[in-house]
Amino acid sequence: KKRVVSGVQPTGSIHLGNYLGAIKNWVSLQDTYETLFFIVDLHAITLPYDAPQLSKTTRSTAAIYLACGVDTSKASVFVQSHVRAHVELMWLLSSVTPLGWLNKMIQFKEKSRKAGDENVGVALLTYPVLMASDILLYQSDLVPVGDDQKQHLELTRELAERINYLYGRKKWKKMGGRGGSLFKVPEPLIPPAGARVMSLTDGLSKMSKSAPSDQSRINLLDPKDVIVNKVKRCKTDSFPGLEFDNLERPECNNLLSIYQLVTGKTKEEVAQECREMNWGTFKTNLADALIDHLHPIQMRYEEITSDPAYLDRILSDGAMRAAEIADITLNNVYQAMGFLAR
Numbered sequence: 001k002k003r004v005v006s007g008v009q010p011t012g013s014i015h016l017g018n019y020l021g022a023i024k025n026w027v028s029l030q031d032t033y034e035t036l037f038f039i040v041d042l043h044a045i046t047l048p049y050d051a052p053q054l055s056k057t058t059r060s061t062a063a064i065y066l067a068c069g070v071d072t073s074k075a076s077v078f079v080q081s082h083v084r085a086h087v088e089l090m091w092l093l094s095s096v097t098p099l100g101w102l103n104k105m106i107q108f109k110e111k112s113r114k115a116g117d118e119n120v121g122v123a124l125l126t127y128p129v130l131m132a133s134d135i136l137l138y139q140s141d142l143v144p145v146g147d148d149q150k151q152h153l154e155l156t157r158e159l160a161e162r163i164n165y166l167y168g169r170k171k172w173k174k175m176g177g178r179g180g181s182l183f184k185v186p187e188p189l190i191p192p193a194g195a196r197v198m199s200l201t202d203g204l205s206k207m208s209k210s211a212p213s214d215q216s217r218i219n220l221l222d223p224k225d226v227i228v229n230k231v232k233r234c235k236t237d238s239f240p241g242l243e244f245d246n247l248e249r250p251e252c253n254n255l256l257s258i259y260q261l262v263t264g265k266t267k268e269e270v271a272q273e274c275r276e277m278n279w280g281t282f283k284t285n286l287a288d289a290l291i292d293h294l295h296p297i298q299m300r301y302e303e304i305t306s307d308p309a310y311l312d313r314i315l316s317d318g319a320m321r322a323a324e325i326a327d328i329t330l331n332n333v334y335q336a337m338g339f340l341a342r
């Protein structure tokens, strides 16, 4: 089986974008691939964060993975910081990462411009090296990536090739290493179309954990009345009827897409159903569909979190399984780079 890895940062409440763009797709991947899904807590500290909250959001994110249908009899679920190899490999990788490559990363440029140089830790710059470590440690074949992560995956591929070239095959074999190259070069797994969920208050920016207004997103754990209220107040337009793909109506396209994804209907069915609908009726239908879809997830979440020992066990088993794979890669890299064996 090909191997797939992916993760979400525990930087706040998991929202509909994280769910429809990532977690929901993982559930269909776990039958076809060998999957490892982690909570990327080490990435979560690259911007100012709330330390007392970190362990809580990490647990809650893990519970959400399970509540959404990630099945630990098929997938390994673990916390990134529980597998020490992530940070160790990152250090080794950073020794072969040209600074120029990192300076070119759009996400770094955008986030550091917003925060200002004095407020940005070096970890924000080296974030893509940690991401490369997350992927390469597990010799992953495929990585699900949205548009904003494509550049980081490309960097991961270049790093894998660079380290394979510098320390791979021949040299490594001469030193007694076995097998092919040190790292598999991963391929992107493009998520299904329409999986980019936009903000409820601005159809041109993506729904995001860090957007200041909670009105801009539907959190997976939002109670019914909150969902109804957010949908009621979300931004719309004054065109007659509802339609997909009209560039002048980004909000309309977004809300129809969300409706389509949570009802499981086809785009044509939704287009047909809503063509002559007014916003009032659509908003009621959308809120109902969201509540119906999220209710079972919220019930399972309650059940999972009512037994903390259960979640601890899942995360500790997951970390053990992950570490078994990760340690093999890490030891090979130490060996290939010439370190004295422990």
Ligand code: AQP
Pocket: 007, 008, 009, 010, 011, 016, 017, 018, 019, 020, 021, 022, 145, 146, 195, 196, 197, 198, 206, 207, 208, 209, 210, 211
């Ligand atoms: N709006 C979105 N639509 C579709 N997919 C999305 N993802 C995030 N937002 C949307 C996907 O969720 C996964 C986890 O992302 P992350 O935790 O690494 O952080 P992010 O991509 O930066 O997501 P957020 O929620 O917007 O967090 P902040 O505000 O902290 O930056 C990824 O697979 C991502 O594609």
